[in-house]
Amino acid sequence: MSFILKNKWVFMGISIVLMIVSVVSLLTRGFNLDTDFAGGIAVTYEIKADFDVADVENIVSNALGADQKASSVQRSNDNEVVIKFGYDNSLENDEARSDFALSKVSAITTSLVEKYDPNGAAAVEEDAAAVEETAEGENPEENAEEVKEAVVTLKNQDIISPSTGQELARSAFWMSLLACIAILLYVTFRFEFVSGVVAVVCLVHDVLILLGIYSVAGWSVDTNFIAAILTVLGYSINNTIVIMDRIRENTRHARKESYAEIADNSVNQTIGRSINTTITTLLTIGMVYILGVTSIKAFALPIIIGILIGFYSSVFVAGSLWATWRDSAVKAKKKA
Amino acid sequence: MSRSIVKFAAIILLIAVVVYVGIYGVDFSDRFKVPGITDEGGITQGLDLKGGTVIVFKAQADNPSDEDMDTVVSTIRKRLDFQNYTEAVVTRQGVDKIRVELPDVQDAEKAVETLGATAQLQFTEDPQGQNVVMTGDQVKDAVAEYGNASSNSMAKNSFYISLTLTDEGRSAFAAATARLVGQPIYIMMDGAVISAPTVQQAIDSESCVITGEFTADEAKSLAANIKSGKIPFSLEQVEVRTVSATLGDEALGNAVKAGIIGLILVMLFMLLLYRLMGLMADIALAAYMGVVLIILANCHVNLTLPGIAGIILSIGMAVDANVVIFERIKEELKLGKTVRSAVDAGFNRALSAVIDSNITTIISAVILWVLGTGTIKGFGITLFIGIVVSMLSAIFVTKFLLKQMIGMNVKNLWLYGISKKQDVAEMKGGKA
Numbered sequence: 001m002s003f004i005l006k007n008k009w010v011f012m013g014i015s016i017v018l019m020i021v022s023v024v025s026l027l028t029r030g031f032n033l034d035t036d037f038a039g040g041i042a043v044t045y046e047i048k049a050d051f052d053v054a055d056v057e058n059i060v061s062n063a064l065g066a067d068q069k070a071s072s073v074q075r076s077n078d079n080e081v082v083i084k085f086g087y088d089n090s091l092e093n094d095e096a097r098s099d100f101a102l103s104k105v106s107a108i109t110t111s112l113v114e115k116y117d118p119n120g121a122a123a124v125e126e127d128a129a130a131v132e133e134t135a136e137g138e139n140p141e142e143n144a145e146e147v148k149e150a151v152v153t154l155k156n157q158d159i160i161s162p163s164t165g166q167e168l169a170r171s172a173f174w175m176s177l178l179a180c181i182a183i184l185l186y187v188t189f190r191f192e193f194v195s196g197v198v199a200v201v202c203l204v205h206d207v208l209i210l211l212g213i214y215s216v217a218g219w220s221v222d223t224n225f226i227a228a229i230l231t232v233l234g235y236s237i238n239n240t241i242v243i244m245d246r247i248r249e250n251t252r253h254a255r256k257e258s259y260a261e262i263a264d265n266s267v268n269q270t271i272g273r274s275i276n277t278t279i280t281t282l283l284t285i286g287m288v289y290i291l292g293v294t295s296i297k298a299f300a301l302p303i304i305i306g307i308l309i310g311f312y313s314s315v316f317v318a319g320s321l322w323a324t325w326r327d328s329a330v331k332a333k334k335k336a
Numbered sequence: 337m338s339r340s341i342v343k344f345a346a347i348i349l350l351i352a353v354v355v356y357v358g359i360y361g362v363d364f365s366d367r368f369k370v371p372g373i374t375d376e377g378g379i380t381q382g383l384d385l386k387g388g389t390v391i392v393f394k395a396q397a398d399n400p401s402d403e404d405m406d407t408v409v410s411t412i413r414k415r416l417d418f419q420n421y422t423e424a425v426v427t428r429q430g431v432d433k434i435r436v437e438l439p440d441v442q443d444a445e446k447a448v449e450t451l452g453a454t455a456q457l458q459f460t461e462d463p464q465g466q467n468v469v470m471t472g473d474q475v476k477d478a479v480a481e482y483g484n485a486s487s488n489s490m491a492k493n494s495f496y497i498s499l500t501l502t503d504e505g506r507s508a509f510a511a512a513t514a515r516l517v518g519q520p521i522y523i524m525m526d527g528a529v530i531s532a533p534t535v536q537q538a539i540d541s542e543s544c545v546i547t548g549e550f551t552a553d554e555a556k557s558l559a560a561n562i563k564s565g566k567i568p569f570s571l572e573q574v575e576v577r578t579v580s581a582t583l584g585d586e587a588l589g590n591a592v593k594a595g596i597i598g599l600i601l602v603m604l605f606m607l608l609l610y611r612l613m614g615l616m617a618d619i620a621l622a623a624y625m626g627v628v629l630i631i632l633a634n635c636h637v638n639l640t641l642p643g644i645a646g647i648i649l650s651i652g653m654a655v656d657a658n659v660v661i662f663e664r665i666k667e668e669l670k671l672g673k674t675v676r677s678a679v680d681a682g683f684n685r686a687l688s689a690v691i692d693s694n695i696t697t698i699i700s701a702v703i704l705w706v707l708g709t710g711t712i713k714g715f716g717i718t719l720f721i722g723i724v725v726s727m728l729s730a731i732f733v734t735k736f737l738l739k740q741m742i743g744m745n746v747k748n749l750w751l752y753g754i755s756k757k758q759d760v761a762e763m764k765g766g767k768a
Binding site: 044046093094095098101102103106153154155156157158159160161163164167171174175178179182183186187190191223224226227230231233234235237238239241242245246249269270272273276277279280281282283284285286287288290291292293295296299300303 | 384392394430444445448570572573574575576577578579580582583586587590591593594595597598599601602605606609641642645648649651652653655656659660663667685688689692693694695696697698699700701703704707708709710711712715716719
């Protein structure tokens with residue numbers, strides 16, 4: 001009897017507790033929705049000068065006006081600042097909201113340039129005047145190249161209406177549901193029903209706990225998170241399927257072994273492979289996480305977590321779950 | 337044995353060619369040309385990599401018809417062409433949305449105004465827009481020009497828009513100007529008066545001009561909007577995203593570095609773990625990279641940042657099939673089988689696991705590809721390409737390479753990842 005089989009109730013218990021915590025947190029705390037989902041404005045500036053987040057906060061609140069507050073102003077990396085704010089509630093339609101956003105962003109840009117690059121701002125204006133004077137004939141791009149590198153640059157700007165976020169959430173839900181159903185159908189078709197259900201239970205387990213971790217930790221959730229979830233949906237099941245495949249094969253050759261023994265053998269025969277593939281996948285996606293820019297880090301992290309949870313569920317839970325179900329079915333038959 | 341060496345050398349050479357073509361492309365004097373990823377135009381970079389602006393417009397109409405939406409798409413495309421944004425991409429998104437991707441445009445505010453305008457041009461008798469004399473539908477062409485448009489030679493030069501009318505427009509305009517001599521005629525764009533000249537005399541001409549206080553840009557975009565025609569309903573922008581080119585560059589550079597390091601780590605890992613078989617898997621992995629690069633460079637896949645992550649992720653997954661197969665081969669070897677039969681059995685027995693486990697990931701990738709939008713779609717496509725190619729290379733290329741190894745009489749079990757002779761004996765005795 002292996003370590004996994006001996007402690008199967010411990011492992012299943014851990015899974016059940018984590019799932020309950022996840023569900024409770026999802027129902028009570030929900031997610032920390034990023035601009036993509038909640039709607040709003042997120043702008044990233046690069047400022048190649050010493051700056052104080054408090055100063056930037058002041059500039060932003062001046063630009064936004066008295067009744068509007070930025071939801072966050074944060075330094076990211078060394079010389080970048082990310083500013084997020086919502087819409088004025090009095091705005092009635094998307095058009096007005098986006099006009100509001102665009103004008104606020106350009107107001108903030110102007111104030112930032114005035115503060116951190118006063119010479120640059122003047123230079124840009126002078127240049128523009130020069131371009132107009134020389135007018136036709138000369139290539140304005142030549143002049144533009146002479147301008148020294150700007151101190152303040154707008155690196156990234158996202159302006160998302162609230163309705164877009166709702167539609168995104170809806171499409172994410174349908175995509176995930178569709179993926180689950182398609183995978184259940186495929187696994188049931190290729191294996192027997194019990195294996196199919198076990199595979200999908202593991203799948204739900206993996207995604208639920210991944211969502212739970214994000215909910216409990218309060219990490220922000222954006223569009224790319226959906227792609228990450230669907231990747232985990234498709235990939236974390238791989239290990240489970242390889243184990244189910246081995247169970248399918250071992251059941252065919254089995255004589256006297258109990259279901260628990262078959263499952264245990266199958267898990268142990270495939271464990272080397274499970275560990276090795278998990279390592280190779282983590283090596284690559286881990287590199288993406290370590291070296292990538294902020295937005296891609298946010299995409300790689302849930303995949304990494306999902307792969308780890310998937311490893312746990314397939315190695316420590318899937319086999320035992322299958323065997324427990326099969327054994328109880330046999331017992332029920334005997335009683336009858 | 338010598339035949340195996342030849343075959344082995346041949347496939348190594350072929351893989352080297354594939355990788356080379358994938359990176360640099362080939363060009364035999366125009367007759368046969370395959371671009372590689374480093375070629376100009378080889379890869380279509382998404383906006384998050386090359387920088388630019390994405391604007392999503394939503395139609396303000398309940399269930400707009402397909403024809404209307406198609407009209408909107410072509411109208412916006414025309415507006416972009418007239419303003420020389422030839423690289424811009426316009427696509428329908430969902431039922432009632434239009435997605436416009438503008439490369440290298442940092443001034444989102446201006447782009448939004450020009451593209452989303454309804455652009456309904458009307459010539460009317462009063463400033464409220466009643467008694468329409470002529471509409472934009474009766475205009476054949478509109479051009480922005482600079483000079484003195486008025487009959488008064490003392491006037492300053494300015495930007496104006498010169499219209500060419502259709503026959504129908506010409507007669508309508510002639511009739512109206514004959515009737516309205518001495519009165520103003522109001523030229524309105526989307527309900528706002530842009531110019532209100534007083535009619536001096538009846539004008540029966542194919543051309544007429546709109547003067548006003550226009551800047552060069554205003555005149556140009558106004559002309560473009562008149563020429564491209566009006567949009568059947570008003571559009572509201574629901575999403576505006578701008579990425580600077582520097583951020584895109586940084587993101588691309590980092591992602592490529594991550595990919596290369598990840599690839600090297602995976603190759604080393606396979607080599608350490610499976611030795612000779614690992615080397616074969618690494619060669620197959622090189623073939624996989626080459627094929628993926630060729631597909632990316634030639635199928636005009638729109639490569640986004642998550643898309644690159646998808647490819648890098650699939651490098652890790654690519655060897656999964658080989659890990660499954662090799663573990664199986666090792667087991668068979670430990671049972672005391674000969675190398676040849678162990679390899680055969682390993683491939684045959686592992687095949688079902690490989691296919692079943694990859695298909696579930698393919699299901700997810702296809703859903704993201706078909707139903708996703710923007711960067712998610714890009715991720716779905718590359719993940720799909722990555723998994724399909726990796727599965728094929730792991731099954732066919734690796735198998736072919738291993739067969740040649742056996743053909744060359746490589747029988748040392750250590751090379752196949754088995755450490756001790758004891759292992760074999762133990763398994764033989766224990767498992768019976």
